[in-house]
Amino acid sequence: MTIRAQHLTKRFDGTPVLDDLSLDIGAGDRIALVGANGAGKTTLVRCLLGEYRYEGKITIGGLEPRKDRREVLRRVGFVPQLPPPLRMTARHLIDFTARIAGCDAGPIDDMTERLSLDLASLTGRPFVKLSGGQKQKLLIACALGRPCDLLFLDEPAANLDPDARGAFFSLLEERIGQATMLISSHRLDEVAPLVGRVVELDLGKVVLDDRVADAGALTDRLHCIVELARPDEACRAALLGWTLQGDEAGLLFAGEIAGPDRLRFLGTASRYSGVIRRLEIETKAPS
């Protein structure tokens, strides 16, 4: 689905948060929308969702999101940055989403399974009482389990553990070429491996619009070996958090991480560069 924003301006109390912004997004594009806090990312997404009034023009698949909001939103999957504090249960949220979107709840259930979210164990618990990761998985399942061809994902993997991130990347991989993706983040390293194009906003304007070249596939796995010069409890905890297995002496760690997590993993490793003697990363193509 194509998106075209022309001379888009959005003001709050007279202050422009989006300032004469123009952007063309082709069908199937995967775009990282990056920028500092207050750059206008969330405002742009809300304008695209038809939630804000604005000056200028937006068309999504030829339709105006504000005027034709139901037609547009029927084809949009959205994951917000902060999970809403809903009191309904996970089951209720899935059924509500499916009914409103006019689709079957089955594929959403399937998505929760693939994200390792055990719905049965959440019976009766309100959404707001779930952990950050559980909420995020459920919102991702509701977005990806619907028949939509436009995905707006705002920091979608921020609360996910490494295994869930891997599953999430696989789900996105399946959508490549079929859905247009706009992935918002304030950190490029979080989303760069997921996209083919980066749009950076600053003070409501596009300050960078460039391709991203990443040879790896979203479903690649990276085999990592980390050897420490001496035992270090903090480093050990961080590596175990990445699901690497350690030896009894706490000096040698090995395991697999998701390909798109390469930069994040190196970021973690860089914090312990003083104690890391050896670091090996080998790409393993998906089987």
Add this chain to the structure above:
Amino acid sequence: MYRNENVSEENTLPTEGGAIPALSREPDAGHAPTPSSGLRHVIALELAESLRARWFLVYALVFPGLVALLFAFTLTESRVLGFMGLSRLLVTYIQVCMAILPIFVLVTTVRSVAGDREAGIFEYLLALPIGLGAWYWGRIIARFGLVFVPVFIALLGAASWGWIQDIPFQASTLAIYSALLLALTACFLGIGMLISVLARSVDAAQGSAFVLWLFLVLFLDLILLGTLIEEHITAETAVAIALANPLQVFRTAAMALFDPDLVLLGPAAFVILDFFGHKGFLAWAVFYPTALGSLCALLGFWRFRNSDLP
């Protein structure tokens, strides 16, 4: 500016590959459930969300609890200003309703609606293909039921208990009381929705609701009206100001059920009864607050549809 030339302009989600939900250009096609504007789903959602909320638990206990307390204090056996039996209890109950119901409806409505917007619930749920009308009116319908049912059940409970105890009471009075409570609920729900839409934060909405309630309560004071008359305002103008206040209308109508000549009101009664007549005034007491609430709700919807949603 970069464009992906390899992908066609139109949407090309293939239907093969079972793991990916297939997009249909016609969302209604096939065996998938038909998408609706969502009115009944929004009603069900609002009911479910509110039934889990603490405010509703408190609210649902307050009114039946009050009736139980009034019975416990054997109010049915007392006689004040000529009222006795169940009438005496219901006069007290209706006075208590007038004090509690408006502020409760206002505060819970603005906290719920403005609170949901502030917490990001609007941002998420309104990114689903829900009709704005379904969202707005669905919430109003559900809240109307949530607010009115406990009050009505308490009223019905009092009447039933009175019937069991063989305390004399007219069924028509119960029906008119119910209609008055219905009108009062509709009025303050509509006002609450309008405030929720206009205010951009929970604090502002709550503050506005409280100030409005205080303003209306102040105008209940007939001494104030007496002062207005002393200031050479005509009695008709003073009474018109009073009757623009839905709380005053409700209170006077409740009084008129047991005091048809409105003796307790003093000279103002002549103006009211001359203009409306007894039945006419009761009809006005049901119509006016309902119309005011509906007008506020409509204005709120117009504003909601034409402003930023989250």
